[in-house]
Amino acid sequence: xxxxxxxxxxxxxxxxxxxxxxxxxxxxxxxxxxxxxxxxxxxxxxxxxxxxxxxxxxxxxxxxxxxxxxxxxxxxxxxxxxxxxxxxxxxxxxxxxxxxxxxxxxxxxxxxxxxxxxxxxxxxxxxxxxxxxxxxxxxxxxxxxxxxxxxxxxxxxxxxxxxxxxxxxxxxxxxxxxxxxxxxxxxxxxxxxxxxxxxxxxxxxxxxxxxxxxxxxxxxxxxxxxxxxxxxxxxxxxxxxxxxxxxxxxxxxxxxxxxxxxxxxxxxxxxxxxxxxxxxxxxxxxxxxxxxxxxxxxxxxxxxxxxxxxxxxxxxxxxxxxxxxxxxxxxxxxxxxxxxxxxxxxxxxxxxxxxxxxxxxxxxxxxxxxxxxx
Amino acid sequence: xxxxxxxxxxxxxxxxxxxxxxxxxxxxxxxxxxxxxxxxxxxxxxxxxxxxxxxxxxxxxxxxxxxxxxxxxxxxxxxxxxxxxxxxxxxxxxxxxxxxxxxxxxxxxxxxxxxxxxxxxxxxxxxxxxxxxxxxxxxxxxxxxxxxxxxxxxxxxxxxxxxxxxxxxxxxxxxxxxxxxxxxxxxxxxxxxxxxxxxxxxxxxxxxxxxxxxxxxxxxxxxxxxxxxxxxxxxxxxxxxxxxxxxxxxxxxxxxxxxxxxxxxxxxxxxxxxxxxxxxxxxxxxxxxxxxxxxxxxxxxxxxxxxxxxxxxxxxxxxxxxxxxxxxxxxxxxxxxxxxxxxxxxxxxxxxxxxxxxxxxxxxxxxxxxxxxx
DNA sequence: GGCTTCCTTGGTAGCGCTACCATCCGCTAT
DNA sequence: ATAGCGGATGGTAGCGCTACCAAGGAAGCC
Numbered sequence: 001x002x003x004x005x006x007x008x009x010x011x012x013x014x015x016x017x018x019x020x021x022x023x024x025x026x027x028x029x030x031x032x033x034x035x036x037x038x039x040x041x042x043x044x045x046x047x048x049x050x051x052x053x054x055x056x057x058x059x060x061x062x063x064x065x066x067x068x069x070x071x072x073x074x075x076x077x078x079x080x081x082x083x084x085x086x087x088x089x090x091x092x093x094x095x096x097x098x099x100x101x102x103x104x105x106x107x108x109x110x111x112x113x114x115x116x117x118x119x120x121x122x123x124x125x126x127x128x129x130x131x132x133x134x135x136x137x138x139x140x141x142x143x144x145x146x147x148x149x150x151x152x153x154x155x156x157x158x159x160x161x162x163x164x165x166x167x168x169x170x171x172x173x174x175x176x177x178x179x180x181x182x183x184x185x186x187x188x189x190x191x192x193x194x195x196x197x198x199x200x201x202x203x204x205x206x207x208x209x210x211x212x213x214x215x216x217x218x219x220x221x222x223x224x225x226x227x228x229x230x231x232x233x234x235x236x237x238x239x240x241x242x243x244x245x246x247x248x249x250x251x252x253x254x255x256x257x258x259x260x261x262x263x264x265x266x267x268x269x270x271x272x273x274x275x276x277x278x279x280x281x282x283x284x285x286x287x288x289x290x291x292x293x294x295x296x297x298x299x300x301x302x303x304x305x306x307x308x309x310x311x312x313x314x315x316x317x318x319x320x321x322x323x324x325x326x327x328x329x330x331x332x333x334x335x336x337x338x339x340x341x342x343x344x345x346x347x348x349x350x351x352x353x354x355x356x357x358x359x360x361x362x363x364x365x366x367x368x369x370x371x372x373x374x
Numbered sequence: 375x376x377x378x379x380x381x382x383x384x385x386x387x388x389x390x391x392x393x394x395x396x397x398x399x400x401x402x403x404x405x406x407x408x409x410x411x412x413x414x415x416x417x418x419x420x421x422x423x424x425x426x427x428x429x430x431x432x433x434x435x436x437x438x439x440x441x442x443x444x445x446x447x448x449x450x451x452x453x454x455x456x457x458x459x460x461x462x463x464x465x466x467x468x469x470x471x472x473x474x475x476x477x478x479x480x481x482x483x484x485x486x487x488x489x490x491x492x493x494x495x496x497x498x499x500x501x502x503x504x505x506x507x508x509x510x511x512x513x514x515x516x517x518x519x520x521x522x523x524x525x526x527x528x529x530x531x532x533x534x535x536x537x538x539x540x541x542x543x544x545x546x547x548x549x550x551x552x553x554x555x556x557x558x559x560x561x562x563x564x565x566x567x568x569x570x571x572x573x574x575x576x577x578x579x580x581x582x583x584x585x586x587x588x589x590x591x592x593x594x595x596x597x598x599x600x601x602x603x604x605x606x607x608x609x610x611x612x613x614x615x616x617x618x619x620x621x622x623x624x625x626x627x628x629x630x631x632x633x634x635x636x637x638x639x640x641x642x643x644x645x646x647x648x649x650x651x652x653x654x655x656x657x658x659x660x661x662x663x664x665x666x667x668x669x670x671x672x673x674x675x676x677x678x679x680x681x682x683x684x685x686x687x688x689x690x691x692x693x694x695x696x697x698x699x700x701x702x703x704x705x706x707x708x709x710x711x712x713x714x715x716x717x718x719x720x721x722x723x724x725x726x727x728x729x730x731x732x733x734x735x736x737x738x739x740x741x742x743x744x745x746x747x748x
Numbered sequence: 749g750g751c752t753t754c755c756t757t758g759g760t761a762g763c764g765c766t767a768c769c770a771t772c773c774g775c776t777a778t
Numbered sequence: 779a780t781a782g783c784g785g786a787t788g789g790t791a792g793c794g795c796t797a798c799c800a801a802g803g804a805a806g807c808c
Contacts (some may be wrong), residue, residue, distance in 0.1 A: 046764055057788040062766060072786065089530040093470035094764035097793050102467060112496045118487040125486060125513045129520075134527065137511050139499045146503075153508065156463040264694040293694065300674075300699035320638040320667065325674040420794055431758040436796060446756065468794035471763045752807075759800080764793105771788075778781085 045086040054082040065090065092134070096158065103132050105346065106154035108164040110142040110230065114262075116288070116316055116335055117165060120187060123339020124163060131347070133160060142230055144170040151176040158182075161346035167191040167198070168231040183349035185342040189232060190361045197349070199341045199360045203232045206331045206364050207239025210285045210313045213329065215247050217372045219283030219311045223254045223274045225295065226287030227262035233287050236315060240285050253278055262287065267294020283311035283372075289318045292328050296371070312371040326370030334362045419460040428456040439464065466508070470532065477507050479720065480528035482538040484516040484604065488636075490662070490690055490709050491539060494561060497713020498537060505721070507534060516604055518544040525550040532556075535720035541565040541572070542605040557723035559716040563606060564735045571723070573715045573734045577606045580705045580738050581613025584659045584687045587703065589621050591746045593657030593685045597628045597648045599669065600661030601636035607661050610689060614659050627652055636661065641668020657685035657746075663692045666702050670745070686745040700744030708736045 051058040056075055064071040064079040071079070082088070096102035107124055109117040121137065128135060136159065138150040147164075151173055154162065161183045167190075169177065177184045177195045184196035189203060214222045224240045226233050237255070244250035256274040260266060267290055275281055286292035292314030299306050306312055306326055314321055317332035341362065345355050425432040430449055438445040438453040445453070456462070470476035481498055483491040495511065502509060510533065512524035521538075525547055528536065535557045541564075543551065551558045551569045558570035563577060588596045598614045600607050611629070618624035630648040634640060641664055649655055660666035666688030673680045680686055680700055688695055691706035715736065719729050 047766095048764080058764090059766070059789080060787060063787090066766090070786075075787085089526060091471070091764055092531055093467045093476060094793090095766075096467035097465070097471050097795085098764075098766040100767095100793070112499060113489065113492040115487065115489070118492055122486045122513070129513070134510060136508060139496070139503070152463060157466055264692075265697045268697050290694075294697055297697050297699045318638075320664075323639045323642050323668055323671050325671045421796095422794080432794090433759080433796075434757060437757090440796090444756075449757085465794055468763090469796075471765085472794075472796040474763070474797095750808090752805105754805080755803085757800100757802085759798105761796105761798085763796085766793085767791090769788105769790085771786100773786080774784095776781105776783080778779100 045088045047088070047090070049086055050079065050082045050088050053086060054078045100158060102134075102157045102159055104134050104136050104157055104159045105343070106136045106138065106157070106159040106162040108138045108140055108147060108150055108154070108162070110140045110165055111261075112137075112139050115318060116188075116333075119335035120165070120339040120342075123336040123341075124343050125339075126336075127340045127343035140165075142228070144173065148172050148176065151180075155180055160350055161185070163187055163342050163346065166231060167194075167200075169195070183346045183354075185346050187338050187342045189235075190359055194358055197342075197345050197355070197358050197360075199338050199345065199362065201333060201362050201364050203235040204239040204242070206315065206333070207236030207285070208243045209239070209364070209366050210236075210315065210329075210331050211240045211243035213366055213368070214283045214285060214311055214313055214372060215243065215249065217283075217307075217311060217374050219372075219374070220249060221251075221254065221278060221280045222249065222283040222285060222311075223256060223278065223281050224287070225267065225270045225274055225284050225291055226255075226257040227260055227266050227270065227291060228287070229257050229259055233257075236285075236287060251278075254281070257287075262290050264290045264294040264297070267291030268298040269294075271295040271298050282309065283313075285313045285315075287315060289314040289316050289321055289328070289330055292330065292371075293320065293324065296324060296326075296328060307371050307374045311374060317365075317367050321367070322369065324371075326373075328371040329369045330367050332365040332367050334364070337362055419462045421462070421464070423460055424453065424456045424462050427460060428452045474532060476531045476533055478510050478531055478533045479507050479717070480510045480512065480525075480531070480533040480536040482512045482514055482521060482524055482528070482536070484514045484539055485635075486511075486513050489692060490562075490707075493709035494539070494713040494716075497710040497715075498717050499713075500710075501714045501717035514539075516602070518547065522546050522550065525554075529554055534724055535559070537561055537716050537720065540605060541568075541574075543569070557720045557728075559720050561712050561716045563609075564733055568732055571716075571719050571729070571732050571734075573712050573719065573736065575707060575736050575738050577609040578613040578616070580689065580707070581610030581659070582617045583613070583738070583740050584610075584689065584703075584705050585614045585617035587740055587742070588657045588659060588685055588687055588746060589617065589623065591657075591681075591685060591748050593746075593748070594623060595625075595628065595652060595654045596623065596657040596659060596685075597630060597652065597655050598661070599641065599644045599648055599658050599665050600629075600631040601634055601640050601644065601665060602661070603631050603633055607631075610659075610661060625652075628655070631661075636664050638664045638668040638671070641665030642672040643668075645669040645672050656683065657687075659687045659689075661689060663688040663690050663695055663702070663704055666704065666745075667694065667698065670698060670700075670702060681745050681748045685748060691739075691741050695741070696743065698745075700747075703743045703746040704741050706739040706741050708738070711736055 047058050047061050051061045060071060060075060061079050064076050068076055105128060111117050136154055140147040155176055159182055162180055163185045165188050167186050174195060186195060186198045187200055189200040190198050224237055226237060241250060256270050284295055286295060292312055295312055299310055304310050312328055314328050314330035317330040321328040321330045341360055348355050421432050421435050425435045434445060435453050438450050442450055479502060485491050510528055514521040529550055533556055536554055537559045539562050541560050548569060560569060560572045561574055563574040564572050598611055600611060615624060630644050658669055660669060666686050669686055673684055678684050686702055688702050688704035691704040695702040695704045715734055722729050
């Protein structure tokens with residue numbers, strides 16, 4: 001257990017120890033004069049300790065650890081042995097300070113609990129787990145201001161790469177990203193004007209595809225139900241609108257949205273609102289799957305037949321959608337893959353071979369299921 | 375956009391600039407002799423720049439930023455002005471190196487996508503967003519070995535505090551945590567032997583309460599359905615077992631588990647297995663809400679009446695449970711609050727007033743709903 | 749008035765590491 | 779042989795910041 005007193009008093013408890021150690025050193029006629037155990041460090045072994053034990057220069061230890069190929073095998077082995085014996089672990093802070101580059105990926109997402117971003121983040125973590133890179137995750141809460149603040153904080157660490165969700169950065173955020181001096185990947189969406197690199201798909205096309213599917217299935221009074229209405233939701237709505245207008249079915253009263261964060265219960269409420277507004281509603285394209293599930297449950301509760309009376313389409317295709325009864329049609333998106341690809345592109349850029357394809361569109365897939373099988 | 379060539383060649387592009395700047399400085403008879411623009415730093419303003427501009431010593435700037443109370447208001451204002459004019463942001467790496475303490479909270483969770491941990495993490499982030507602390511989030515994938523590895527990595531950064539999920543650390547992990555030299559909070563569960571501090575609740579009691587509720591509602595052949603079966607699931611199962619044995623209803627064939635990660639579709643499959651094994655099954659206590667939702671959908675599909683034929687209880691009480699049709703009884707847990715409380719305790723310990731209550735049990739609540747209203 | 753005490757401010761010396769350059773060695777080309 | 783070259787190794791000098799100590803002055807005390 002960590003010594004409570006140490007933390008309580010805000011003290012580091014090494015002063016005595018180290019005076020002590022220094023005394024021992026000098027009484028042994030050791031090299032304590034040239035390197036008295038510092039009063040400040042936690043007493044953990046440093047690269048100099050390893051170097052001394054291995055009988056080499058500190059810089060050679062540094063090289064053996066970072067670029068093993070540039071050190072002869074003999075020394076490498078000796079150094080490795082010394083590292084293990086001492087339990088040496090490099091100090092990332094010192095490393096970052098000396099090299100002016102931290103082995104850190106900065107990741108900015110608007111939400112931690114939204115399954116969609118959680119999947120992207122998981123892809124990022126999985127891709128980086130065997131690398132020396134750490135991850136600095138920031139939650140912007142869908143706020144441009146918060147994004148700017150976090151970018152400032154992250155930038156001060158000189159990260160190796162930055163991954164940010166979305167393409168609608170504020171001018172300030174954009175400038176911060178442009179001047180970050182490291183690869184930048186915008187994820188979740190594709191767009192015309194990347195800061196550096198992009199991985200995602202077109203939410204507009206997704207919304208359009210979902211809506212066209214409902215139209216083709218014979219639904220006519222198709223509502224759009226959306227919560228949160230972040231830029232990606234807006235583009236799905238734009239896709240919905242485009243499809244509806246093209247079919248001559250558009251009616252603004254069919255749209256029900258709220259800035260409130262999305263949830264299953266909200267889906268249920270919004271659907272009731274929508275039905276109250278347009279009793280002839282015969283289909284809904286839901287902003288996301290949580291909303292769609294809420295709609296489905298409300299249909300059950302109100303004994304509305306799905307897909308006969310109402311057709312339902314979701315967005316993202318969570319695992320739940322294929323299990324639901326009836327199973328729910330949704331737009332399958334590749335969140336995990338987006339995370340993986342973003343890391344792969346960033347790593348390539350760091351390694352020097354920047355991918356020539358700066359914008360990667362991973363697409364989506366319409367999963368037709370029972371909820372629209374009329 | 376970051377200069378692609380810079381990253382491509384692995385070069386930093388400041389060499390020319392800085393020779394340049396140095397030349398300008400000296401031609402202006404500036405202080406370039408005492409501080410020629412370094413070749414290495416990114417050319418960003420340092421504390422020395424601020425100090426010079428404000429006409430004070432560097433250490434005073436440092437103090438003004440960290441302990442404003444110890445600097446006169448006059449100087450504080452001057453320094454603040456200089457900071458803003460230069461756009462100075464302290465380098466956290468240099469700070470950590472010099473103070474042997476990084477302003478970082480290390481957080482270890484077994485999963486990033488499991489809503490339960492996502493909520494805890496959200497609580498942690500929200501509690502820390504106005505503090506100077508950054509968060510280092512690690513995903514252990516429910517692996518003790520991975521936890522040890524991450525603890526090693528995190529420890530090398532000298533974090534200000536560590537928050538870890540669960541109480542079943544390996545001996546190595548436990549030793550690493552004990553020697554971390556910072557406050558440690560174990561979250562999600564409570565147990566008898568904290569490493570330092572704990573915030574959570576009793577999963578055993580939760581499992582028992584859920585099961586007792588089913589028994590009281592008149593169900594007899596009550597199954598346990600669980601996926602993943604991490605230590606917390608095991609304890610819920612133990613609670614189930616205790617309740618069933620006490621009522622003389624226990625039968626090992628009623629238990630259906632799998633080490634596979636939990637999901638809604640898995641819930642459906644496990645329920646089918648359970649029913650095939652025990653056709654007289656009349657209730658299920660589900661390891662978590664995803665499983666419960668899967669069970670509910672399968673009941674719909676198979677036209678099994680809930681709650682008449684089968685009673686369902688979930689665990690965690692996601693928002694969805696109250697919206698489902700029928701709404702699903704569940705054990706409400708306070709994940710977000712666990713995250714907040716863990717941070718509050720860690721911050722208190724850092725500040726010096728360690729909470730005298732080292733183990734905080736936030737409890738749970740049985741939410742009775744339609745799925746068990748027989 | 750002289751002394752202690754506290755408060756404010758600054759100088760110095762690192763924190764642990766790596767960039768940069770120098771050195772040394774063994775080898776090849778002439 | 780000897781200059782030239784590339785690879786291996788090491789020394790030096792920081793990276794930007796803060797712990798530690800010292801100094802100076804104001805305020806309080808006898």
